[in-house]
Amino acid sequence: MEFEISNLKKHFGGIQALDGVSLNFSGNLIIGLIGPNGSGKSTLVNTIGGIYEPDGGTITFNGKRIDHLKPNQVVQHGIGRTFQVTRAFRRMTVMENLLVPALALYPEKGRKTWEARSREVLDFLTMDHLRNDYARSLSGGQQKLLELGQLMMTDTQLLLLDEPFAGVHPKLMESIFEYIQTLYAQGKSFLIISHDMNSIFTLSHRLIVLNYGKLIADGDPQVVKYDEKVIEAYLGEELQDA
Ligand SMILES: Nc1ncnc2c1ncn2[C@@H]1O[C@H](COP(=O)(O)OP(=O)(O)O)[C@@H](O)[C@H]1O
Ligand SMILES: [Mg+2]
Structure with a gap:
């Protein structure tokens, strides 16, 4: 896959949440995204995912511009996302939670196909025993x-x-960690926001750091860890035990 963000900008009133962010990669990899609270991490994911329209810059996935698309169109182009605060349908069962979004996106595949797929997914996640439980x-x-x-x-x-x-x-957490690595081995790429420094330093092939809406570091996690700008942004604290 080819993914490219160029000079991405997003502001909320006077706050420049993304201040000219550029990032690109090809092939498959796991990218970690860290940064202090309010540095723009969720805004970056929300903008890629089509929740927010950027004020400037471009996002290209496999040669196609995907900025200015709606969230469901972004998914149809091959980019999915989870939310910081989970948005599962609390009054639906686990199985229904899997079926409903898939059916809404691709009704033509039919319920049978999606039911079969949901069983595979639940097996993979060792959640089959929970399929009839309510998400709440x-x-x-x-x-x-x-x-x-x-x-x-x-x-x-x-x-x-x-x-x-x-x-x-x-x-x-250990299970989620393993599922991410298995999916990566199957060819998926990840952009993962995390405050859990141990997990993110272990999982990531590449680490990017946001501060006040700007990328202040991008590279090998073990190099980024000792970057002066990064240490300064975190005041040294959270990185030391990673
Ligand atoms: N929907 C919004 N409306 C107004 N301000 C927002 C909104 N979303 C984010 N912000 C502001 O943009 C900045 C970046 O926020 P966010 O991307 O959530 O940071 P992070 O995920 O790194 O903690 C913060 O100053 C935040 O208050
Ligand atoms: Mg956030």
């Missing part, structure tokens, strides 16, 4: 898994995960 009865971590399952349903090539480990039990 799931733990925070299981809801994060369910969102990953929603992405797997439609087989998007680039997965944007906003804080997939936040509030997740360490044991389940």
Whole structure:
């Protein structure tokens, strides 16, 4: 896959949440996205995902411009995302949570096909025993898994995960970690926002750092870790134990 962001800008009133962000990669890899609170991480993911329209710059995926598309169109182009605060349908079952978005996007494939796919996805995530449970009865971590399952349903090539480990039990965190690595080995790419420094430094092949809407570092995680601008942005704290 080919992914390119060029000089992306997004402001909210007087706040420049994205101040000319550029990033590109080809092939498949796991990119970690870190930065202090309010540095623009979620805004970047929301803008790529079509929730926000950029004020300037371009986003290109496999040769096609995808800025200015609606979220469902971005998914149809092969980019899916999860939310920092999970958006599972609380009053639907786990299985329905997988079926509903897939059916809405691609009704022509038919319910039978999607039901079969949902069983595969639930098997992969070791969630089959939960298929008839209501989403609201799931733990925070299981809801994060369910969102990953929603992405797997439609087989998007680039997965944007906003804080997939936040509030997740360490044991389940390990599972999510493994699923990401397996999906990567199957050819998927990831852009992962995380405050969990141990996970993000271990998972990422490349690490990018936002501060006040600008990319202040981009490269090998072990190099970025010792970058002076990065240490300064974090005041040294959170990076030390990673
Ligand atoms: N919908 C919005 N309306 C107004 N301001 C926003 C909105 N979303 C984000 N912001 C502001 O943009 C900046 C970046 O926010 P965000 O992307 O959520 O940061 P991060 O995810 O890195 O913590 C912050 O100053 C935040 O208050
Ligand atoms: Mg955020």
